[in-house]
Amino acid sequence: MARRYDTNDATDRATGLREAASAVRRGELVVLPTDTVYGIGADAFTSEAVADLLEAKGRGRNMPTPVLIGSPNTLHGLVTDFSEMAWELVDAFWPGALTLVAKHQPSLQWDLGDTRGTVAVRMPLHPVAIELLTEVGPMAVSSANLTGHPAPENCDAAEAMLGDSVSVYLDGGPTPGNVPSSIVDVTGKVPVLLRAGALSAEELRKVVPDLEVAN
Numbered sequence: 001m002a003r004r005y006d007t008n009d010a011t012d013r014a015t016g017l018r019e020a021a022s023a024v025r026r027g028e029l030v031v032l033p034t035d036t037v038y039g040i041g042a043d044a045f046t047s048e049a050v051a052d053l054l055e056a057k058g059r060g061r062n063m064p065t066p067v068l069i070g071s072p073n074t075l076h077g078l079v080t081d082f083s084e085m086a087w088e089l090v091d092a093f094w095p096g097a098l099t100l101v102a103k104h105q106p107s108l109q110w111d112l113g114d115t116r117g118t119v120a121v122r123m124p125l126h127p128v129a130i131e132l133l134t135e136v137g138p139m140a141v142s143s144a145n146l147t148g149h150p151a152p153e154n155c156d157a158a159e160a161m162l163g164d165s166v167s168v169y170l171d172g173g174p175t176p177g178n179v180p181s182s183i184v185d186v187t188g189k190v191p192v193l194l195r196a197g198a199l200s201a202e203e204l205r206k207v208v209p210d211l212e213v214a215n
Helices: 010-025 047-057 072-078 084-093 127-136 155-165 201-205
Strands: 003-006 030-032 039-043 098-104 118-122 139-143 168-171 182-185 192-195
Touching (some): 003 010, 010 030, 010 039, 072 098, 084 098
Parallel strands (some): 030 168
Antiparallel strands (some): 182 192
């Protein structure tokens, strides 16, 4: 039976974050608010939990799960060949609605799907998400919806779709926005905008003028 906690209530928030952290460590799924939409998350290093996440969404391995982190410093242990321009994007837009696709450390023992040696990573601008990520470390997080359905902007919508496949729901009220993060590929010499979301190419080019836009 899924448990749900109101993170706008101080007591419920403390209990909910503790229960969510415990669930993640047990390899279970949790739903959490972010600065874009609600996400369904699991421990990034527990392959069975990530597989359960994909199954709960009805999503194939051909669409790997992004990873959320609680601090830019966490990147040092996750990615390799991270360029100066990539760090400039981090400095300018994290925490926030920017996802960076980078080469992951080859030594990492994880299975996020068919990633081809890369990881899509982001630090969200949401206090509940940051607090949970700081407690448990990197989490595989995807939008908390069934594949093909709209991404949820509130906890009710997420719970209606995912039900008891999730152990803990953290209800932070409506999310600040429903526009997805922008995705920039930083695996090459020049950053490439793969998806324009909350950040436009023009905004990104103020930091990295050489940014290209994928066809």
